[in-house]
Amino acid sequence: MPTTSTPLRFTAAFRAHPAGVALVTADAGAGPAALTATSVASVSVDPPMLMFSVSDASSSSPTVAAADTVVVHLLAAEQLHLAKLGATSGIDRFADASLWSRLPTGEVYFLDAPIRIRARVVERLRVGTSSVMVVEALDIDGFGTDPGSTAPLVYHDRGWHSLGDHSRIE
Incomplete structure (x- = not known):
C-alpha cells in the first residue's frame, strides 16, 4: 500500500494540532x-x-544542542512578546538587557516568564533534521501566582492563542 505521508501533509496535520x-x-x-x-513535553x-x-533550521540550534544546561520557560499569554522574540530569526534576541538576566549558576533566563525550569541535558537524539x-x-x-490565574499561550494553525474559561468545553 503506498504511503500518503509527505512533508506537506505532515506539516498540515500538525498545524491542526495545538x-x-x-x-x-x-x-x-x-x-x-x-x-x-512548541514541542516541550513531560x-x-x-x-x-x-x-x-530543536530544528537544524534554527539559528539557535548549535548553541542549544551543545549546551550542558538549558532553561525552559513555560509561557502564558502575557508573554507573547517572548514567544515572538524566540521565533524571530535574524535578530539579536538579547539586545534588550532589561528582559533577561543570568542565574547564579550561569544560565540565561528571561525575567517575565511565569515558570522557569533549569535543566541538565541528559540525552541528545538526532532525528531527521532535528535533535530531540x-x-x-x-x-x-516562578510559582508566585496562582497557576489558574494566567492564561496559557498556545500555538495553533500558525497563530497564537490563549486558553481560559471561554475555551473550556467540559
Whole structure:
C-alpha cells in the first residue's frame, strides 16, 4: 500500500494540532541563544524529565544542542512578546538587557516568564533534521501566582492563542 505521508501533509496535520509554547535559552560558552518551542513535553515525574526538539533550521540550534544546561520557560499569554522574540530569526534576541538576566549558576533566563525550569541535558537524539533533547529538571521557579490565574499561550494553525474559561468545553 503506498504511503500518503509527505512533508506537506505532515506539516498540515500538525498545524491542526495545538501546542503549548515555551522559550528555551542556553549558553554553550560563545554567548546566549533562545528559541521558541512548541514541542516541550513531560517525560517522567521521578526523576523529573522533559523533552523538546530543536530544528537544524534554527539559528539557535548549535548553541542549544551543545549546551550542558538549558532553561525552559513555560509561557502564558502575557508573554507573547517572548514567544515572538524566540521565533524571530535574524535578530539579536538579547539586545534588550532589561528582559533577561543570568542565574547564579550561569544560565540565561528571561525575567517575565511565569515558570522557569533549569535543566541538565541528559540525552541528545538526532532525528531527521532535528535533535530531540531530553533534560532533567534541576530547579523550578516562578510559582508566585496562582497557576489558574494566567492564561496559557498556545500555538495553533500558525497563530497564537490563549486558553481560559471561554475555551473550556467540559
